[in-house]
Amino acid sequence: MATHNIVTYPGKPYYACKYEEQTKIxxxxxxxxxxxxxxxxxxxxxxxxxxxxxGCGLYDDNGNLQPGSPIxxxxxxEQNAISLKRDCCVTILDIDKNCTDNIPQAFxxxxxxCSYELINADFEAYINTELAMLEAKGKTLSPTFFLIDPYGYxxxxxxxxxxxxxxNSEVYxxxxxNAVNRGISSGKVDxxxxxxxxxxxxxxxxxxHGIEREACIVDLIRNQFKQFSRYVLPYRICFPSxxxxxxxxxxxxxxxxxxxxxxxCFAELNHGKIxxxxxxxxxxxxxxxxxxxxxxxxxxxxxxxxxxxxSFDELLDKMIDTTPYLGKDIxxxxxxxxxxxxxxxxxxxxxxxxxxxxxxxxxxxx
Ligand SMILES: C[S@@+](CC[C@H](N)C(=O)[O-])C[C@H]1O[C@@H](n2cnc3c(N)ncnc32)[C@H](O)[C@@H]1O
Numbered sequence: 570m571a572t573h574n575i576v577t578y579p580g581k582p583y584y585a586c587k588y589e590e591q592t593k594i595x596x597x598x599x600x601x602x603x604x605x606x607x608x609x610x611x612x613x614x615x616x617x618x619x620x621x622x623x624g625c626g627l628y629d630d631n632g633n634l635q636p637g638s639p640i641x642x643x644x645x646x647e648q649n650a651i652s653l654k655r656d657c658c659v660t661i662l663d664i665d666k667n668c669t670d671n672i673p674q675a676f677x678x679x680x681x682x683c684s685y686e687l688i689n690a691d692f693e694a695y696i697n698t699e700l701a702m703l704e705a706k707g708k709t710l711s712p713t714f715f716l717i718d719p720y721g722y723x724x725x726x727x728x729x730x731x732x733x734x735x736x737n738s739e740v741y742x743x744x745x746x747n748a749v750n751r752g753i754s755s756g757k758v759d760x761x762x763x764x765x766x767x768x769x770x771x772x773x774x775x776x777x778h779g780i781e782r783e784a785c786i787v788d789l790i791r792n793q794f795k796q797f798s799r800y801v802l803p804y805r806i807c808f809p810s811x812x813x814x815x816x817x818x819x820x821x822x823x824x825x826x827x828x829x830x831x832x833x834c835f836a837e838l839n840h841g842k843i844x845x846x847x848x849x850x851x852x853x854x855x856x857x858x859x860x861x862x863x864x865x866x867x868x869x870x871x872x873x874x875x876x877x878x879x880s881f882d883e884l885l886d887k888m889i890d891t892t893p894y895l896g897k898d899i900x901x902x903x904x905x906x907x908x909x910x911x912x913x914x915x916x917x918x919x920x921x922x923x924x925x926x927x928x929x930x931x932x933x934x935x
Contacts, residue, residue: 576629583674584667588628588635590809594838594845595718595818596641598804599741601834603714604645606827607657610712610737615656617713618642621692623661624718625668626675638716640675643683650683659685662692692717693728700731712737722749726767730797733821740821744790744803746814750782767793783814794821800828802890804835805844812847825882828889829896836895843893866894866902871911874934881918881926900925903932911935 574587603618610616620639628635636644639661646657663669669689676685688695703709715732717724722745732740752758753771762771766789774785787803794801798821808815820831832843839845869892874884881903888899904925906912912935918928926932 583627583671583678584625585627585629585634586625586637588630590848591806591815591845592628593630594806595743596635596638597838598818598831598835599638599716600641600645601838602741602831603642604649605830605834606714606739607646607649607653609826613655614737615658615711617658617660617710618646618716619660619662619696619713620716620718621662621696622716622718622720623663623668623672623687625663625665625671627671627678634678636675636679636681638718639672639685640679640681642714642716643676643681643685644679647681647683659683660688661685662688662690662695664689664691692719693725697728697731700735710735710738714738715740717742719743719745721745722752722765723761725764726793727764729794729821730767733798733823737823739824739827740798740819742819742821744787744817744819746783746786746816749786753786766790787817790819794819799823800825800890802828802832802843805846807845807847809847825886825889829885832889833895833897841895862894862898863901863905866892866898867906867911869894870899870902870906870934876934878931878933880928881930881932882928884932897925900927906934 574589575584576587577584607616620642623639624637626637626640628637639659643659646653646659649657661669661672663672666689669687672687676683700710713732713735715738717729717740724742729740729742732738749762749765753762753775763769768789771786771789774782774789777785791801791803800822801819803817803819805814806816806818807813820828822828822831835843869888870884874887881900884903885896885899888894889896903912903914907914907926913933914922914926915931915933916922917930919926919930
C-alpha cells in the first residue's frame with residue numbers, strides 16, 4: 570500500500586486516501602453513467618458489477634469522507650433496487666488486504682446495505698480462473714460492468730478481450746498514460762508492454778515526442794481494443810494543475826447507446842468537452858472547443874454522408890467514437906439539415922415531423 574496519500578484517524582478502525590481532483594472527476598463520470606447502465610441494460614436479466622481494483626473504499630476530501638468506487642456503485646444499485654426488480658451482484662477485488670479489510674468499514678460509514686462479495690486476490694488470476702470455471706460448466710456471466718482502475722499498467726489486453734466476450738458487458742479502463750509513456754522508453758518492462766498492448770507495435774512510438782508520441786500510444790491501444798469492442802472512446806484526464814495528461818479512462822462497449830450515454834455523461838461534467846484539462850488550463854488536446862457544434866456537424870454530415878440513406882443509429886454508429894460530437898448534437902444537426910431541405914427524415918422511431926430524429930428513423934442526406 571502506498572502510504573504517502575493515506576489519511577488515518579486516531580481511534581478509528583478505518584483509513585482513507587487523499588481525494589484528488591482527477592479521482593473526483595473519474596468518480597463523478599462513473600456514477601453518472603453507472604446509474605444509467607443499471608437502469609437500461611438487459612431489463613430482464615440479473616447484472617454484475619465487478620470492481621477489479623476496488624481500492625480502500627474511502628477518500629478524504631479536506632477532512633470530509635467520500636466513498637470510493639465500490640461504495641459509489643453499491644449506493645447506486647441500492648437506490649435503484651425497487652425499480653430494478655432484479656439482482657445486481659457486486660464483487661470487489663483488491664490484492665491489498667489493507668484495502669479489502671477497509672471496505673466493510675466504508676460500507677458501514679455510508680450506511681450502505683447493498684450486499685457484496687469481497688475478494689482479496691490478484692485481478693488477472695481471479696477473473697481468468699472464474700471465467701474458465703464458468704466456461705467449463707458451459708455457463709457465462711450475465712451482463713457485467715467491469716471497472717478496471719489500477720495504479721499501474723500490469724494488465725493484459727487478452728484479459729480485457731475475454732471480459733468483453735461476456736454478452737452485454739462493458740469495461741471502463743483506466744489507461745495510466747503517464748506511467749505507460751515512461752515505461753515504453755525504459756527498456757525494463759517490454760514484456761509487460763507487449764501484454765498490455767497485445768502486440769509489439771508500441772515500439773514504433775518510442776522515437777516520437779510530445780503530442781505525436783501521445784497520439785501514437787493512445788491510437789494503438791484504441792485500435793487494439795477496437796478489434797474486439799465495437800465502440801472504444803478514450804477520455805483524457807490531465808493533472809489538475811499541470812498541463813499534461815495523467816491518464817485516459819477508456820470506455821469499451823458493444824452498444825451505440827452505451828457509447829453515446831457515456832460521452833454525454835462525461836461532457837456534462839466537463840463543460841461540454843470529452844476531456845478533463847485541469848482547473849487552470851485552457852489548452853485542449855483531442856478536440857478544440859467547438860463554438861457551434863450543430864453547424865459544424867451539419868457540414869461534417871453533408872460532406873461525409875452525401876447521397877447516403879441509413880437509419881439514425883447507423884449514422885451514429887459511424888460518428889460516435891470517431892468524432893467529438895455528442896449524440897444530441899448529431900440529432901439536432903440532422904433535423905437542421907432536414908429543415909433546410911438538405912436531408913430527409915422518414916419517421917420510424919420518432920413521431921412528430923418537428924422532433925429530432927432517433928434510432929430507426931431513416932435519414933437521407935442529399
Ligand atoms: C487506483 S486504486 C483503486 C481505486 C478505486 N477504483 C476507487 O476509485 O475508489 C488501485 C487499487 O488496485 C489495487 N491493486 C493493485 N494491483 C492489483 C492486482 N493485481 N489485483 C487487484 N488489485 C490490485 C491496489 O491495492 C489499489 O487499492
